Amino acid sequence: MKNNRCLMGALLLFASLAATAQDVTEFMVTQPGTLSELVPQEEYTTLSDMKITGTVDARDFFFIRDSLTRISSIDMTEATIAACEVEGTAYAADAIPANAFSRPQESFGMNRMTSFSAPLSTRSIGDNAFYLCNVLRETNVESLQELQYIGNGAFSRCNRLRQFVLPASVVEIGDAAFAYDVVMMSFDVAAGSSLETLGSDVFRGNAQLGALDFSAATRLSTIGDYAFASCSNLSAVELPQSVGSIGEGAFMYTAVDKADWTHLWSLDIVEGSMFYGTTSLQQVRLPQSVQEVRTSAFFGCSSLQEVSLSYNLTFVGDWAFSGCTALDSIFCPAQTLPLVGYEAFDGVAVENVTLAVDATKMPLYEADMDWGAFHIVGIDVSGVGLTKVSVAKVVRGSQSLLLTTQKEMAQVAVYDFGGNLLSQVAVSGCDAVVALPVSGARYIVRIAYADGTTEVVKR
Template identity: 30%
Template structure:
């Protein structure tokens, strides 16, 4: 119903009338008696005294050509009635601007609310295309659903007294360029509250914020950065979907256990991210088609990556960030990673879903650490040239991988296949004290060093014939070295140091 109301906002067509300005003092329910002429001629209205729901109903029905309303000197009184004229609403609260009061006022540009206003009702100013300025008063706590939806000219900063912002409340308010709520005692922002605010480039959220609704900032295509406060308990699905300029996301402080479905769908400028330490699940499509994403930091608590989670992340080259402890990988999560060269499967993974690596057409190396080959869904490696892709597996599990459906299609290697390395005169790998030297007769493109549990501890890129890696800060005596040659060929070997 709210979405329908947002889409089908009432439109009023004006008539050719003489402009009139009225100033009056009134008691509750008596405003109409102070305006003797036709309401259609009134363009500016200043009122002092007391108003109630009857007066706002009169303004909404009869003063539709208003362009300026000044109610700063008024008080909104409570009113009880079952009059059908007032929508069968039994009680209207004091200090509350009633729902739908100025809905669709085409000429309204400026409103000064009563200073004591605490609540703005549902759709109170929805569909007011000329509205630019609101003077909020001193006590505003809550803005209702759809309150200013479809007000593309509104750019008045929100008050620092707000505690809640309703669903669709500022949807389509395309004049806003920044949103500073840092000092407000705000606890909740509703679904779609700022959806489609295409010029909104900067948002400062308060430390008190606990809830952000579904698609709250979806389509804010100018937004470049967001920091989520530590108190946040609920983040809605699709919250930042299609925020195509979003390049920085600070989630490190929040305690969410799940990244919601499609939370960053099509955030095409996002290059890296650090998910919260408490995260146990990456939701469906959470980073769907984040086409600039290169790297992630995922916590050791992570147990599941849901369907489509990273699908379409077409610039990803190394899938080395999957943490030890991960158990289940859903369907299509890495689909279309067309630049993916290498992938590391942690030892704790037990299942990989349908089409997980479908169309990862440049995949050349997979390091699978599970001693028992993970169960696979349908066509997990569709469009991957498995025969040309090296699969490193634990020495004791080689035969298991060679006999497992789909796994057996790879070029399967031992992690510690020293015989192959010994015969390779084009590559020299040795320790010089704590410096790992890697020399090749052919140019190398990139190098990565992993611990035996699959964690990447060092990575470099650039065309060279020699690498020197300082390993003093890396714990453990044995590492797995992955080298990509300039030709695209991969070399994998296990290296050990003496201490």
């Protein structure tokens, strides 16, 4: 009897697996736009898993969206997409059409579809294609080696999409493409990425994202307004040197604790509300190319302690550092006195903040109504304007500072924030260990290179 029960169980399992395999219904579309003629009407409300081969167009996508109400998975990997025109709107070949599986004006998305595999020849994903497909878990986007564009809102509010791998071929990601994907935990960029543009609001409201690394996207130049805003768990975003424009409010209400942008040599403006309300932010280092820090850029960054401004800075906007109550030190090598906007440092006890400036410009800062309120010290900043000389790694050690640079050093000098010389050593090579009087303290380090250039960094 026991053996019979085991045999019966095995047969039932086999039958279940066979039934599951047979549940995927295949449709061969020989004439684009005719999928509706191939699906029996009585299956409109029962069909769950389908595989489509042949050639489809936008009409077939809209048929699935509007008629197949219980679809769970769609496999189009062996299909191609043809161009067509629907009600006066042209749809391109090799493009998943805009609103393919959603009707945004009705707040509708296919809320049973868990898996979608696109044709491998897909070159673009249209605006709002998967908007509000709130149980979508799996896509084959990382396998789409021809994909160049992901449209506005394409995957917005896909509330079960946990991870995404961006193929190297993608050049542009549109506005709000992944906004409010509330369980997304990872977004990976493939090596050799062609990405040039991240749209506005692209990841806005993704509360589970912990870190993003775009360093592989060496062509990335533009990041839109509010791109990462309200990603409340986002602690780090790695950006490539190529970035020259970061939009307003891009990092507001995130968990970023450090912004070391010294390598962003093309960035000339820190836009308004850039880190607004980012209470975790402790350190900011701007590239020497920055000319303006605009309105409320660091408003309410209550943990911000250290700020390195730029050699070319001309303007600090209204409320730029308002509410930065932990501010302890500012390094400002600007050669022309930067204008300071209304209440730029409101709520900051500026008399307790050390402002390190070019020693030759101290009288200029001391005489200014705004800058003169700080505790000003003068230091040697010669060479700091050389924006393309960078320290590869600075590690604070136990009573010593390890420097590793990208070219040969000749001398290293260490100053405190009062401008006092603490240590000076001759160096030959790209590595140096400099003794420090107090472990873990903050210092200004001046490096003289063998080629005659110098650089000032702050730790």
